[in-house]
Amino acid sequence: MRFLKEHLVALTAQLAQTAGMPSGDAQIFADALVDADVHGVSTHGLSRLNVYLSRMELGLIDPHAELRIDRQRGAVLALDAGNGVGQVQAVKALAMLLPRAREKGIAAATIRNSQHFGALSYYCNRAAAQGFILLATTNCEPAMSPAGGSDAFFGTNPIAASFPTGKGFPIKIDLSTSAIARGNIIAAARKNEPIPLGWALDTNGNPTTDAEQALLGTVLTMAGHKGYALALLVELLSGVLSGAAIGPDVGSMYKDLDRKQDIGHFFCLLDIEAFMDRTEFLRRIDSTIDKLKAGRKLAGVAEILVPGERSARTALENERLGVPVSAETWKEIESWCAKFNVAAPLPAT
Amino acid sequence: MRFLKEHLVALTAQLAQTAGMPSGDAQIFADALVDADVHGVSTHGLSRLNVYLSRMELGLIDPHAELRIDRQRGAVLALDAGNGVGQVQAVKALAMLLPRAREKGIAAATIRNSQHFGALSYYCNRAAAQGFILLATTNCEPAMSPAGGSDAFFGTNPIAASFPTGKGFPIKIDLSTSAIARGNIIAAARKNEPIPLGWALDTNGNPTTDAEQALLGTVLTMAGHKGYALALLVELLSGVLSGAAIGPDVGSMYKDLDRKQDIGHFFCLLDIEAFMDRTEFLRRIDSTIDKLKAGRKLAGVAEILVPGERSARTALENERLGVPVSAETWKEIESWCAKFNVAAPLPAT
Numbered sequence: 001m002r003f004l005k006e007h008l009v010a011l012t013a014q015l016a017q018t019a020g021m022p023s024g025d026a027q028i029f030a031d032a033l034v035d036a037d038v039h040g041v042s043t044h045g046l047s048r049l050n051v052y053l054s055r056m057e058l059g060l061i062d063p064h065a066e067l068r069i070d071r072q073r074g075a076v077l078a079l080d081a082g083n084g085v086g087q088v089q090a091v092k093a094l095a096m097l098l099p100r101a102r103e104k105g106i107a108a109a110t111i112r113n114s115q116h117f118g119a120l121s122y123y124c125n126r127a128a129a130q131g132f133i134l135l136a137t138t139n140c141e142p143a144m145s146p147a148g149g150s151d152a153f154f155g156t157n158p159i160a161a162s163f164p165t166g167k168g169f170p171i172k173i174d175l176s177t178s179a180i181a182r183g184n185i186i187a188a189a190r191k192n193e194p195i196p197l198g199w200a201l202d203t204n205g206n207p208t209t210d211a212e213q214a215l216l217g218t219v220l221t222m223a224g225h226k227g228y229a230l231a232l233l234v235e236l237l238s239g240v241l242s243g244a245a246i247g248p249d250v251g252s253m254y255k256d257l258d259r260k261q262d263i264g265h266f267f268c269l270l271d272i273e274a275f276m277d278r279t280e281f282l283r284r285i286d287s288t289i290d291k292l293k294a295g296r297k298l299a300g301v302a303e304i305l306v307p308g309e310r311s312a313r314t315a316l317e318n319e320r321l322g323v324p325v326s327a328e329t330w331k332e333i334e335s336w337c338a339k340f341n342v343a344a345p346l347p348a349t
Numbered sequence: 350m351r352f353l354k355e356h357l358v359a360l361t362a363q364l365a366q367t368a369g370m371p372s373g374d375a376q377i378f379a380d381a382l383v384d385a386d387v388h389g390v391s392t393h394g395l396s397r398l399n400v401y402l403s404r405m406e407l408g409l410i411d412p413h414a415e416l417r418i419d420r421q422r423g424a425v426l427a428l429d430a431g432n433g434v435g436q437v438q439a440v441k442a443l444a445m446l447l448p449r450a451r452e453k454g455i456a457a458a459t460i461r462n463s464q465h466f467g468a469l470s471y472y473c474n475r476a477a478a479q480g481f482i483l484l485a486t487t488n489c490e491p492a493m494s495p496a497g498g499s500d501a502f503f504g505t506n507p508i509a510a511s512f513p514t515g516k517g518f519p520i521k522i523d524l525s526t527s528a529i530a531r532g533n534i535i536a537a538a539r540k541n542e543p544i545p546l547g548w549a550l551d552t553n554g555n556p557t558t559d560a561e562q563a564l565l566g567t568v569l570t571m572a573g574h575k576g577y578a579l580a581l582l583v584e585l586l587s588g589v590l591s592g593a594a595i596g597p598d599v600g601s602m603y604k605d606l607d608r609k610q611d612i613g614h615f616f617c618l619l620d621i622e623a624f625m626d627r628t629e630f631l632r633r634i635d636s637t638i639d640k641l642k643a644g645r646k647l648a649g650v651a652e653i654l655v656p657g658e659r660s661a662r663t664a665l666e667n668e669r670l671g672v673p674v675s676a677e678t679w680k681e682i683e684s685w686c687a688k689f690n691v692a693a694p695l696p697a698t
Contacts, residue, residue, distance in 0.1 A: 075424050076454025076623040105425025106457045106617070110624055133590075148653045151644040163585050171585065173578045205647055222572040229522045229656040232641075236512050236520065240633045241482075241624050247640065268455070268617065274425040275459055275590050284589045291596065292581075295500040298554055304497045307578040 001330060002322025007345035008034045011333070012049060016085075018340040019056045020063035025088045032087035036119045037323045040314035043183025044119040046325055050332040051253050052085070052115075060260055061085060061115055067092045070112075070243070075104040078243070079111045083260050086117025090265060094123055094134070097269045101132060105274030110242035111265040116140065116253050120160035121174035121308075127269060128162040128170035131278055135161045135268040139239040141252040141261065144178050145218040147228040150205030152218040153247045156182045157234035162308065164272070166282040167289060172308030177231040179220040185211050190328060237266040322348030350679060351671025356694035357383045360682070361398060365434075367689040368405045369412035374437045381436035385468045386672045389663035392532025393468040395674055399681040400602050401434070401464075409609055410434060410464055416441045419461075419592070424453040427592070428460045432609050435466025439614060443472055443483070446618045450481060454623030459591035460614040465489065465602050469509035470523035470657075476618060477511040477519035480627055484510045484617040488588040490601040490610065493527050494567040496577040499554030501567040502596045505531045506583035511657070513621070515631040516638060521657030526580040528569040534560050539677060586615040671697030 012030035017023055029052075036045030055061045065084025069077055077096060081089035093109050100107035120136045127134035140155025156176035163171040176182070180199045188195050189211035197207050200214030208214055221227030239246040244264025251261035272281050293304050318324065325333070337344045361379035366372055378401075385394030404410045414433025418426055426445060430438035442458050449456035469485040476483035489504025505525035512520040525531070529548045537544050538560035546556050549563030557563055570576030588595040593613025600610035621630050642653050667673065674682070686693045 071624065072454075073620075073623040074453030074455070076620075078624045104423030104453055105421075106423070106455055108455045108619065133586075146641055146644065146653055148647055148650040149641070149644040150647055153641060153644060159579075159582075161582055161585075163589075171581065173582045175575045175578055179572075205645065222575055223528075225656075226524045226571055229524055230508075232520065232656060233508075233510055233522045235637070236510075236634065237482075240512075240637055241619075241621070241630065243625055243629075243633075246633065246637055270457065270590075271422075271425075272590070274422040275420065275427045276592055280592075281590065284592075284595065285585065288584070288589055288595050292495055292498070292502060295495065295498040295502060296554065298497055298499055301497040304495055307574075307581060 001327070001347045002318075002324050003345055004348050005034060005038055005319055005323050008037070008046065008323055008325070011337075011342070011345055012046065014342050015049070015053060015333075015336050015340060016063075018342065019053050021085065021088075022064065025063070025085065028091050029085050029087045032091070032118050032122050034323065035122050037325065038315045038318050039119070039121070039311040040318070041119050041311070042324070042326065042329075043181065043187060046333065047329045048116070048118070049329075050336070053336055055253065055257075058257060060257065065089070075100050075107040077107075077109040079109055081111050081114035083113050083115075083262075086115035086263065086265075087122075089114055090117050090123055090267075091126070093267060094126060094269070097267060098130065098132070101269040101271045106268070106270050108266070108268040110238070111267070112242040112244035112262070113260075114244070114263045114265055115261050116263060117265065119174060120158055121162060121172045123267070124160050124162035124174070125170055125172060128164045131164055131272055133161060133163055133270040133272060135270075136266065137234040137238045138265045139235050139244065139246070139250060139263060141250050142248045143182050143219050144221055144231060145201065146232075147221065147225040150201055150218060151248070154231040154235055155250060156219060157231040157238070159230065159234060163285060164282065165289060166286045169312030170308055171285070171289070171306055172311060177222055177227045177234060179222050179227070182219055185214050185219065189215055238264040242266065350676070350696045351667075351673050352694055353697050354383060354387055354668055354672050357386070357395065357672055357674070360686075360691070360694055361395065363691050364398070364402060364682075364685050364689055365412075367691065368402050370434065370437075371413065374412070374434065377437045377440050378434050381440070381467050381471050383672065384471050386674065387664050387667050388468070388470070388660040389667070390468050390660070391673070391675065391678075392530065392536060395682065396678045397465070397467070398678075399685070402685055404464075404602065404606075407606060409606070414438070424449050424456040426456075426458040428458050430460050430463035432462050432464075432611075435464035435612065435614075436471075438463055439466050439472055439616075440475070442616060443475060443618070446616060447479065447481070450618040450620045455617070455619050457615070457617040459587070460616070461591040461593035461611070462609075463593070463612045463614055464610050465612060466614065468523060469507055470511060470521045472616070473509050473511035473523070474519055474521060477513045480513055480621055482510060482512055482619040482621060484619075485615065486583040486587045487614045488584050488593065488595070488599060488612060490599050491597045492531050492568050493570055493580060494550065495581075496570065496574040499550055499567060500597070503580040503584055504599060505568060506580040506587070508579065508583060512634060513631065514638060515635045518661030519657055520634070520638070520655055521660060526571055526576045526583060528571050528576070531568055534563050534568065538564055587613040591615065
């Protein structure tokens with residue numbers, strides 16, 4: 001089913017507010033969540049609303065948490081999210097970094113004591129829309145083993161950055177350091193579908209095609225030891241340097257319904273104008289995109305895409321036709337609507 | 350053959366000085382180059398001395414270049430290496446960033462108009478030894494095609510960072526975004542050995558096991574589209590944002606003996622103490638290393654290593670036994686010694 005974006009944002013904000021979030025924060029949360037569905041990343045969108053609301057109800061997320069400064073120097077902020085809603089605290093952290101990056105050319109923040117906060121590219125794209133480059137990483141609940149090991153040590157530890165262009169969409173780099181995003185395994189498990197070999201190990205450390213076994217076992221890193229090195233880079237910046245939980249100590253949003261996650265994020269914000277004129281930067285990045293797309297194509301390839309191009313097209317389509325919501329997710333949402341006595345919108349025609 | 354590290358550094362500095370570099374700069378260059386061999390990364394060490402000296406002789410590298418500030422704001426420097434020796438300009442850039450990062454907690458620099466400057470981890474390890482985290486990227490001569498394409502657009506665009514630990518060695522993350530470092534293909538070509546499938550495409554865009562064909566064709570990205578996204582991230586930070594040559598416009602150090610390379614680097618330096626106490630950070634990173642190494646191992650795996658551990662062991666061994674130099678590299682060095690009337694040292698016993 002497809003729904004108007006505005007309807008989904010309003011509904012999500014209303015549910016979040018009923019769950020205890022202040023109105024402005026609920027709006028931030030709703031916008032971030034629906035933005036993922038708009039961009040075709042449904043694994044990080046409304047499909048997670050149920051677990052966020054459940055965790056708020058269980059007292060495992062504090063919907064009123066303040067964002068506190070643990071330590072600051074010059075262009076650096078070490079922040080404590082107070083176990084608040086990750087999306088809200090991250091948007092507020094970005095707002096604190098912007099004036100500092102304008103003044104110093106660059107600014108960075110660690111955020112500890114946070115939650116799963118959706119797609120990194122949401123924050124990166126917000127920064128790009130204002131002429132900045134945001135490099136972002138986060139640790140996540142343990143799911144991935146180091147090269148040579150079979151314990152779930154790392155999360156799928158993503159790396160992201162977006163860059164403004166003159167092409168009507170930002171270049172959006174956003175990738176997990178795992179062979180596959182864990183959301184894809186969750187999606188396969190929900191549909192009772194098998195997964196390809198090479199994605200995951202079972203609990204005994206053997207390769208598996210069973211999505212449920214993979215969720216109990218571990219995901220493999222991308223590109224073997226290189227993915228391991230990048231996952232560790234993310235863990236050191238987001239987990240170790242932030243003061244958050246590290247690796248296997250991070251709480252699981254689905255499995256640990258008795259403790260907080262204590263996830264850590266790392267943001268590094270660059271003001272392009274500190275390095276070169278904005279017009280010059282746009283000219284250079286646009287020409288890079290043009291040259292990439294004009295290159296020779298492999299047999300069977302219709303078009304060379306730059307990262308972010310496909311999801312920008314998906315977003316345009318979803319804003320026109322309505323945003324798809326799976327039947328399962330919609331059922332969860334309807335049950336929260338019933339519980340909170342909130343009217344659900346009708347599908348887009 | 351193995352040689353004492355001090356002998357190799359002194360010899361390299363003498364040759365570089367004879368080639369026209371000021372004495373202090375020649376020392377920096379020699380230290381950086383030999384450090385790669387010490388750490389077992391001979392592809393980025395003395396095996397490249399011949400081409401560096403040749404390019405200086407041809408006037409394609411300016412051994413006297415100043416490092417100029419194009420633009421600065423707060424904690425950001427946009428630098429012009431003046432077509433100088435990359436290693437020297439990078440060490441000087443790092444020295445300029447250190448006081449800024451101490452004051453502001455973080456500082457960043459782009460460096461344009463530079464050369465191939467060896468292993469990124471040399472600069473990262475220097476920063477780690479002083480309690481800082483250096484994130485470093487560089488673009489390189491075109492060698493790698495984007496996902497879906499077969500033109501050599503990107504270099505093997507590496508990403509690196511080192512982190513101080515209490516373990517006697519830094520965690521050293523340093524990886525090319527290609528399926529394999531181009532140095533490995535160069536090494537195979539020199540030995541007339543085949544390369545595995547999956548490393549490279551030939552000039553027609555077909556998979557190849559011929560190292561010479563691979564050098565004429567393109568290297569594949571690591572992990573398909575994820576490696577493409579990371580290679581583009583590196584190109585945007587190091588090439589586009591710096592004002593250096595971009596992608597296919599970067600000069601080749603071996604093939605283009607009629608023009609400069611105009612390579613771009615990106616450095617981002619974090620002062621750990623701006624985020625948390627140094628002792629707390631070391632406690633946290635050491636415990637992360639301990640936990641990783643204590644995890645369950647896959648069958649046949651004797652030890653789980655953290656990135657940087659193996660090369661630190663290699664460095665200890667090479668400092669004890671002498672630093673290995675291949676017969677081919679030594680022959681090149683001897684011919685420069687003859688030309689410059691410099692005495693070559695004897696091998697270590």
